[in-house]
Amino acid sequence: MNPLYHRAEYLLNAPNLKTTPKGVEYEVAFAGRSNAGKSSAINTLTNQKSLARTSKTPGRTQQLVYFKLDDQRCLVDLPGYGFAKVPPKIQQQWQTELERYLEKRQALHGLVLLVDIRRSLGEYDRQMIDYATHLNLDVFVALTKADKLNRNNAKNTLFAVQKQLKDSPGNVQVELFSSLKKEGVEQLHNWLDEHLNVQK
Numbered sequence: 262m263n264p265l266y267h268r269a270e271y272l273l274n275a276p277n278l279k280t281t282p283k284g285v286e287y288e289v290a291f292a293g294r295s296n297a298g299k300s301s302a303i304n305t306l307t308n309q310k311s312l313a314r315t316s317k318t319p320g321r322t323q324q325l326v327y328f329k330l331d332d333q334r335c336l337v338d339l340p341g342y343g344f345a346k347v348p349p350k351i352q353q354q355w356q357t358e359l360e361r362y363l364e365k366r367q368a369l370h371g372l373v374l375l376v377d378i379r380r381s382l383g384e385y386d387r388q389m390i391d392y393a394t395h396l397n398l399d400v401f402v403a404l405t406k407a408d409k410l411n412r413n414n415a416k417n418t419l420f421a422v423q424k425q426l427k428d429s430p431g432n433v434q435v436e437l438f439s440s441l442k443k444e445g446v447e448q449l450h451n452w453l454d455e456h457l458n459v460q461k
């Protein structure tokens with residue numbers, strides 16, 4: 262693994278596209294339903310215990326959270342979706358900001374979508390995949406908490422999701438992932454290297 266990921270540090274919160282950091286050339290955004298294991302995945306990828314706070318009160322901030330790898334590269338944590346306590350009006354405003362960000366952010370080179378393997382793809386997950394591929398963004402779907410299923414069930418779910426997405430117009434890769442067992446970390450690092458233009 263490139264040591265760049267270990268050096269990740271919190272940079273800023275951006276409520277909208279206008280406030281995203283200047284000078285960044287490559288970034289990848291992390292999305293997923295609340296409680297899918299997004300914070301754990303970011304902590305695992307950066308080998309830090311609490312970089313992305315594994316939150317007990319999910320979905321509170323509707324902002325882009327930037328983690329800097331170096332002057333040109335960032336990871337971006339998007340708010341977890343599907344959290345009922347966010348008022349519909351805030352949810353709608355955020356949806357508009359999010360679409361603007363995905364569409365217009367020049368530095369954005371890919372989307373990592375975290376999906377709890379036991380829930381499989383939800384409607385909003387499908388929408389995110391469709392929207393990202395429509396914008397020509399590559400997508401990495403990480404089926405998280407893979408350790409919660411036995412090997413056969415985990416593999417079968419992987420194949421089923423791969424099959425579900427095989428006709429997606431864009432470049433969509435699906436892998437098993439476990440922060441607990443460190444499964445799929447190498448594949449995701451390789452994918453990030455490619456999309457953040459990190460030299461091996």
Ligand SMILES: Nc1nc2c(ncn2[C@@H]2O[C@H](COP(=O)(O)OP(=O)(O)OP(=O)(O)O)[C@@H](O)[C@H]2O)c(=O)[nH]1
Binds near residue numbers: 294296315438
């Ligand atoms: N068994 C297992 N549990 C996990 C794994 N990853 C995350 N969890 C647990 O799942 C719960 C949610 O994890 P988080 O990483 O906080 O999820 P999140 O998607 O960031 O949640 P939000 O803050 O709501 O966006 C926590 O209790 C984690 O300990 C994993 O790989 N295996």
